[in-house]
Amino acid sequence: MILLLILVPLVLGSMAFAWPENRNRPVFLLVGAAAHAAGMIGLWVRNEPPVLDGFLFLDAVGKVALTATSTLFLACAVYAQGYLRRRDDRDNRVFVGGLLVLLSALTTVGVAQHLGLLWVAIELTTLATAPLIYFNRNARSLEAAWKYLLVCSLGIALALLGTFFLALAGAAPGGPRSLLVEDLVRAGPSLSKPWVRAAFVFLLVGYGTKMGLAPLHSWKPDAYGEAPGLLGALLSGAVTNFAFLSLARVYQVCRAAGEDAFARDALVGLGLLSMALAAVFMVGQRDFKRMLAYSSVEHMGILAVGLGLGGSAVAGAFFHSLNNGLSKGVLFLAAGNIHRAFGSKLTDHVRGAARRLPISGPLFLAGFLAVTGTPPFSPFFSEFVILNGAFGAGRFWVGGLFLLFMAVIFIGMGTTVLKVVQGDDAGTPSNPGFGDSWLTAAPPLVLMLVVLLLGLWLPRGLSDLFQSAARLVAGS
């Protein structure tokens, strides 16, 4: 089943590349997403033993990320049917094929238990998505694609060096001599400490670049700002989650080797820095897609802080990764609709989205409320767990700064969002034919309802999943 989850999107992607008809090529996306969702449900019902000599196995950590991604991808696939049909001026061969390859690569990251395989899959996600950023075929998106490609490839190369360092840590005679996570964790204290520490530094920089932690986030505003909303949703909702997953696995090994004090300080430091930077750049942001990018930086910071705090906050971090994935999906899809309907993404030109797009406009507002941690949406609860962990461990400075940055971000983001959504849309540029339709408005609506539902009632299965993931990584 795990192998099928990886291979089916890959096969569908190659078929999409070969398919000659532009109009009905997006159907492949729907088929792939549906198959993937069905597979995930199957794996929830009955988990599988490790495959391929232990290289692939779906554990709790992977399950969190894959569940979020599967849901998000399904919503995006439905959205893509409407969106790509309206954008049939563009050839969507690379887009559809690339998205399916991305799904396959992300699944591989989720189930990979071998750090080398994990790295190869993450590199594949970078290479698969860079051409997709260039979908709009203009100078700005080209510049964004170049920066994304260069910065992320640089980060991934450093992550490779870090992976090699980890392999070397276990290379002493009698050591595990393998890159399988369970071998490394089992050999824990016998791993060479200087190598593990150096490895963590490089892997934090490398996978942190892919996540978009400050100060390695410079590609995010450009890439998310210029990519189509659909791609932005997948990048910020799915890819960053898997980068966080990789970081969590590395942390798992570090903790087993006894280097976790150093790792935790680094994570909390970078996390707070990301939140601070996001707060600074969000105030007065005129481009609402770039604003969403900074929001993504902020949430990656929250995830890093959660992982770095340890204890009960780690489960909160995993819960938050699910919430973040879904909320970002809502925001980016709604933002994409607004962008298309007004033909611009600057607040100078966009007003009164709620009037022109009766579903996407209010959804954008609701998404903003969710993402900044307003109850009863689910991100409030996950952030609450993290804050609880901070104050409970006596780290009052961390908790205090966390709250401060969240407040600034709420104000900054709120000004932009309210400017976009409220008011009268008379006198703003208009793009007829890009109003709300079922295919483009229903997916974000459904995702929003899921976010609301998770906030009101968290199923027992999910909360157990987060706890077991936290136990695996941080041993609480």
Added chain:
Amino acid sequence: MAAWIDMVFILVVVIDLFTLASSRLNAAIRAVALQGALLSVLPLLLASWEHEIGHVLVLSLGALAIKAILIPWLMFRAIREAAIRREVEPIIGFVPSMILGGVGVALAFAFSRGLPLPSPERHAYLVPTALATVWTGLLLVVSRKKAVNQVLGFLILENGVFVFGLLLAEFMPVMVEAGVLLDLFAAVFVMGIVMFHINREFSSLDTEKLTALKD
């Protein structure tokens, strides 16, 4: 034999310093090609006779083909398309780049003292060379303005990672090395395509023109 291996490592670092100093793109690409060729010889020199000679040979030939022949050819084509000859004065000037490179080499040697190796005698210069090369690559990517030079910096960084991977060739399967080569090839291929588009869109490969997006 050990003396030859040391000479190769030292030559790799000298080539790093040379690329930091050179403003002619032709010379820089040739230097990186030479570095790739040197690195492809290293698996043969470093292999102890426990390994299968087949694996080692495939790795050497693969590295030679990709690093020394294929990728430089792609680079030369990119320059020819864009008709550029020289790098303009980079963000960090040539002299500060060289000095930073020298400092990086010294720091690499200093840091590698704290990283114990399983068999230190054979690979005395390996870790410092790898770290110094990675540092040079980073410096180039960050400070150069022409897209081709940035890709060259990325190549040099991957060369540094490759050098380090040679240490592991004894413990882990050749998959590790194959992974590096594959990554390099794929990444540069995609970069080449994007550069082609950049040239078409902006009529130049000067990334100074790519400054429309900022906050």
Added chain:
Amino acid sequence: MLARALFQMGLLLLFPPLLLGVVNRTKSLFAGRKGLPLLQAYYDLAKLLRKGAVYSRTTTWTFRAGPAVGLASIAAAGLMMAVAGERALVSFAGDFVLFAYLLALARFFTALAALDTGSSFEGMGAAREVSFASMAEPALFLSLIVLARATGTLSLSGMLGRGLAPAWSTAAPALLLAAISLYVVALAENARIPVDDPNTHLELTMIHEVMVLDHSGPDLAFILYGAALKLFLFGAILVRLVLGHRFESLLAAEAAFVAGMVGFAILLGVTESVMARLRLVRVPQMLVGASVLSVFALVLLLR
């Protein structure tokens, strides 16, 4: 003892113009010409010594002192270079610093004499020469420090003498890098291509030649001879560095030394013929590159 001192002084004083001849002959051969006779420099010196000097009314005593002090400093520096046998006539710990600064003294007085003429060409040349020298000096010192560290002594005679053979067997890469760095410094200090073209006749492109534009007669002879002597000294360092091998008999050692000097001159000629002159902005980069190479060599030794 006396014989050795006489032989050393003789070699030091009589050999340098022949170096110039070899360099020029190599360049001519590269260009496909037959070229000047090998002993041409001696004839030039003799001719200049017979002539009288012309002094401008705007110059002072510094203009007359420049060539004399220059030659004296360089000759004094030559006393510290071991050209015959192992030890130089003057050697003590730290004498390489004195060596470097005697050469700098000569340059200082030449620049002073150039400024004394009040001509803008000479001033321009002096400014360029001094700024390039300030960048060549770290490279020179770093290379000498590499040598000092490799052989464990602080005197030039020691660095280029007994301790060199074992140093080559343990620290060959570092010494090779230091040798390359020293070669670049030699090119810069002796105003050779790629730093400066000694055959150019366009004043705006000159660096060294333009400083001595107004000297004539014996003064010019001193300057010409001093330049040859300086080239000889740099060549001697390089040749003795590369020929680290210990020779059994004094005669064999000296023969190897002379052969090495001729080889150095030929190498210089080839370099001048093959390379083009660098743009002035690139010369500092080249010199910094030489310094960085020496730093790298030092790091290798300190490991």
